[in-house]
Amino acid sequence: MRWLITGAGGMLGRDLCAVLAAAGETDVVAAGRADLDITDADAVRAAADGADVVVNAAAWTNVDGAETDEQAASAVNGHAVRHLAETAGKRLIQVSTDYVFDGAAAVPYAEEAPRAPINAYGRGKAIGEQAALSAGGFVVRTAWLYGEHGPNFVRTMLRLAAARDTVDVVDDQVGPPTWSFALAGQIVALARSGAQPGVYHGTASGSTSWFGLARAVFEEAGLAPERVRPTTSDKFVRPAPRPAYSVLGHDRWAETGVAPLPSWRSMLHEAMPVLRP
Incomplete structure (x- = not known):
């Protein structure tokens, strides 16, 4: 198969390329x-033409920055997906996010749960989802992603552990920490499975x-967990509101x-050797 991976320099994109290389x-x-530039329609059509699978891992990932420049964020996360969808159709796998939900649930969000984003980043990603699905493509939602490449929460904790005696971390947001390398393998498996297009978590x-x-x-790093102290989100006010509950169901x-x-x-345990500084 011929694969096009957009956003190939990012955390997930690099892992996708590594998984594909390992698979031969x-x-x-x-x-x-x-x-x-995925916002360039002509360039996207030229790049996607002839590809058997297009995985769009390109994204505006600055959640707080999207609040002050929603137009630019939505151009990348939403409207640009239309260019990919027009060319790739059912060959497109669009990577999306738990931020398309409002976080008010108490049980895992099903794949067909209605979108209700509460910030600019989520609104842009919802536009991208709709573009991919309208063209008959796939949407793979993920959440709380961490990995070897690029900044992420797990690597930040390891860095802070080396610099501080204690770390205060919010205890009122719940989600599923997900290793980007494992997600990359699952996306590749989905593309090869012959599955029907639609939403997968x-x-x-x-x-x-x-x-x-x-x-x-x-x-996992062999440090005293008591050094991490619980706090609440109101102690860390940020421009973009975050969903309080980001757990997604996997029935599909x-x-x-x-x-x-x-x-x-178990994923964190497996990932730690490549995450340590």
């Missing part, structure tokens, strides 16, 4: 930001709070023959 896929076009099984994740990171995977991702804790 040699016909892979890895398009980073400098290689492909690419997140770890189980859930915890940011506080719980931070303590687990300390434990049963149709594909692809197993849902394993527990967040």
Whole structure:
């Protein structure tokens, strides 16, 4: 198969390329930001033409920055997906987010749950989802992503552990910490499975709070978890509101023959050797 990976220089994009290389896929076009401006319709059509699978891992990821420049954020996260969808159609896998939901649920969000984003980033990603689905493509939602490449919560905790005696972390937001490398493998498996297009949730099984994740990171690093102290979101006011509950359901995977991702804790344990400084 011929693969086009957009956002190939990012955390997930680099892992997607690594998974494909390990699987022996040699016909892979890895398009980073400098290689492909996904807001350029003509460039996107030229890049996507002839690809058997297009995985759009390109995104505006500055959640707080989207609040002050929603037009620019939505141009990348939403409207640009239309260019990809027009060319790739059902060959498109659009990577999306838990931020398309409001976080007010008490049980995992089903794949068909109505979108209700509460910030600019989520609104842009919802536009991108609709574009991909309207063209008959795939949407893979993920959440609380961390990995070897680029800044993320787990690596931040490891850095702070080396610099501070204690770390205060919010305990009133709940989600499924998800290793980007494992997600990359699942996306590749989905593309190869012959599954029907639609929405799939690419997140770890189980859930915890940011506080719980931070303590687990300390434990995995052989550090005292008591150094992590719980606090609340109102102590860390940020421009963009965050969903309080970001747990996603995984029922749709049963149709594909692809197993849902394993527990967040087992993934963290497996990922730690490549995350440590």
